[in-house]
Amino acid sequence: MRLGDVLTGGALVAGGGLVAHTAQGFPRMAGIAYGPDLFPTIAAAGLMLCGLAIAAEGARAGPGAAAEQERLAPGRIIALLGIVAGTALALPWLGFHLTFAAATLAACRVFGGGWIAAAALGAVAPLALHYIFYSLLRVPLPWGVLTPIAW
Template sequence: MTATRDIVTGAALVALGTLMIWIASGFPQIGAMAFGPDLFPRIIASGLILSGLGILLEAARGIAPASEGSRLQALPILILLALVAAFAVLLPVLGFHIAAALALLIAVWVFGGGWPIATAVAPLAPIVLHFVFYSVLRVPLPWGPLTQVAW
């Protein structure tokens, strides 16, 4: 049963990644930029394909997940989905910096990082990500209540 589920999951990830690359190849290119709007979808799709191939390889070798049958096994995925949904809802209201800091604080703590690491990562990572998106990629991010200090 597990091998069949892993084969289906791995094949689905490979198919989804391939579809994402195909769709992203149709995105328009922007002027003289070395990269375009297809860059991040292609990076994510490559990760999906590699993950799918890894799952397929483990299924072919007969490697089963360590903890089968636990009801709490899906909890991390559900928490991650809830965090992504909450981030999407809160982004326009709180702005990128606050919404990302809250999401990171919860994610790092829930996934085992502990409070010291969570409180260190949560305020710093949004600033670094903002620099990458705003200054390097020229993607504006919402500021929310921090609009007065926007740069």
């Protein structure tokens, strides 16, 4: 059993439950079937499902997996912090699409993903998120060096 995964999963479930509970208190808007609680509730459900999956996997793993995981954890945490810091620094200059593609590829590789899967996710994820945030939710995203071809 990997205690860290069980605790992390439990924390995600608890955090997701707190977000869902808080979102239910948002005021309703007249004449609309959904309100401002919709997106936070969906995100909270995702957090809770992922937390359950992480906790279940941690509880199912054998003792040998825990030793290997713990040995690699500090390097992965430092790498992830570097990816987040690099994303924050590069976002205004490179723009959302290129920065997120590079960050996704790097995070996939840090956590053991293969090159093909990391490159595929790095190519598809920014486009999917662009569609969700820019087109559906009307959230402006920085284009950076891609401004000349912005649509």
